[in-house]
Amino acid sequence: MSKGARLIRQTLTIARRDFTATVMTPMFLLFLLAPLLFAGFGLMGSLGAMTVGQGAEGKKKLYAIAAPADAARLRAADARIRPAVAPEPGLPPLATIAPAADPAAQARALLSDPDIDVPSVLYGPLDRPQLIHANIASTTVKYLAALAEQAERDRRAGLNGAPLSQPTFTRIERNSTSLGGKSAAGTFAVVSLFVVTLMLAGQAVGTMAEERSNKVIEVLAAAVPLESVFLGKLIGMFGVAILFLAFWATVGANITALLPSDVAAGLSGIAPAIGFPGFVLLYILYFTLAYMLLGSVFLTVGAQASTPREIQMLSLPITIFQMAMFGFALAAIGRPDSWVATAAELFPFSSPFAMAGRAATSTAIWPHIAAIAWQLLWVAITISLGARLFRRGVLQSAGPKWKWFRRG
Structure with a gap:
């Protein structure tokens, strides 16, 4: 077996191990239903506030x-x-x-x-x-x-209050999506992409810290190259993310049948400019690129930290940075064809979010081809740099990471 084939086989073995270890647990069901729990808590709070508001409005x-x-x-x-x-x-x-x-x-x-x-x-x-x-x-x-x-x-x-005209109301279907509908679709794309990516990529940090604490990562490092461990973990967690996304996409596609007719009619006006088939394809591609960018960063951070406290200290700046990228992408949706939109689409870590929003508000195809090529380049750079830092963090897990001076 050639060296490349052996590396691919070892990478896929690590990916299958991490995917199975994450999915085949009772906690994964709780994680899978976490958005439903959050939505339930939000609904309970909104119902309580609505009840209080309606009580005040009645008086x-x-x-x-x-x-x-x-x-x-x-x-x-x-x-x-x-x-x-x-x-x-x-x-x-x-x-x-x-x-x-x-x-x-x-x-x-x-x-x-x-x-x-x-x-x-x-x-x-x-x-x-x-x-x-x-x-x-x-x-x-x-x-x-x-x-x-x-x-x-x-x-x-001298009028007695009776109407002087009898209007006739006729509803006409639009031939194209309204500006408000496209903006709403773009906002939904950016928000959902950010939340799902951040929530799923953050799992890599916890998994890495757990395996470092029980010395599993050192056993894996002795058995296979660390590059295979890094890529395998990234692919395995990406498989978990795809499963999570597919589950909630299926739920979202069928939940409209349970909604009231007026709510479903209101949601029907929200549609991407590029069309649903193309938008779904681009959304999956940008989710993949965003996850690879963010997942490799979080996995690298998990390799550098040896305690949960260090993970929290290192993850917080990355999360704040991602929040800034999220706001950057939302600003790009509000101001298309401006320097803000161009900067958000060019900057590597905000580009997947901004381009997902652009897919909902613009029908142009060629910017997505260029953006995907540009983001693939940065994914390669991030994974390459992350694998090197991952090797350094894992190999130095037993001792101090930095030596500021040496005694003669």
């Missing part, structure tokens, strides 16, 4: 102190204008009451009512309405002013 009203005729016009104007306003928590329902002897004092008393949240109150004649509010940034007071304007226009025109 929130806009008040208009007006005579019966003016109150009827205000309610008619509210019925016409409110459906055109985006439904948001800042626009509570309208309530009208008859004026008392002192409408100004009545309005202030409503605004200060401790049992109900009243953001704004309108009183006085509709051609000269008086509006009071407590929040300096309140938008409800402007809404009440618009209602008074519309009600006064209806009064002067």
Whole structure:
């Protein structure tokens, strides 16, 4: 057997060993379902916050102190204008009451009512309405002013509040993805790629530290070349990452059947500009390149550290650096064809994320061919440099790593 074939066989043996040792454990099931646990905790928190918010919104009203005729016009104007306003928590329902002897004092008393949240109150004649509010940034007071304007226009025109037109609404399918849909797809690509890559590549550090503590890495180093150990571990953990990604991709592709029809219709507008088949292919390629870049760095870090504390100290700067690359790629999506986007696409560690976002927002193919070639070069450089540092870290695992001076 030639030397190259033996090296490949040894590398694949290490990869199969690491893949089996990681997947064939009960903890891998917990790791596989970790995103579901995170989503469950987030859903519980959002439901709690929504319940609190809905409880507060139920006690929130806009008040208009007006005579019966003016109150009827205000309610008619509210019925016409409110459906055109985006439904948001800042626009509570309208309530009208008859004026008392002192409408100004009545309005202030409503605004200060401790049992109900009243953001704004309108009183006085509709051609000269008086509006009071407590929040300096309140938008409800402007809404009440618009209602008074519309009600006064209806009064002067002699309208009884009935609609003058009967619109017909027709939904037309777009021939292309909207700008918002492409931006949403690009953001999803960058965020999911960053989270999955960082979470999966970080496993290499823990595995390396465990094998260094129980001396397994030294047994492997005595049996096969360290280059095979490094590449085998990288390939084995990449196989775990592919299994994780395939599982959640299958779940994501079938979960739309369980979503409400309005939510599914909203998600249907999110689509990449390059098309789903090409986008999926490019996403897998950029995930592979990003994982190889980050995985080789984390594996090298794990070889240099001999204690969990050292791993934490070395991993933290790398994680912070990756967060910076993540923000860099998001900025590139927000500013396409700018120097920020060009820099993010050229810098090796942010290039996979930025180009995944570009696949969702642009239909051009040739930048991806150039980017993949450029990233393959840096993957080769990173793996080559990482294998050398890995050898140094493993071989010096029994003694001090740095000797600052020697005695004569």
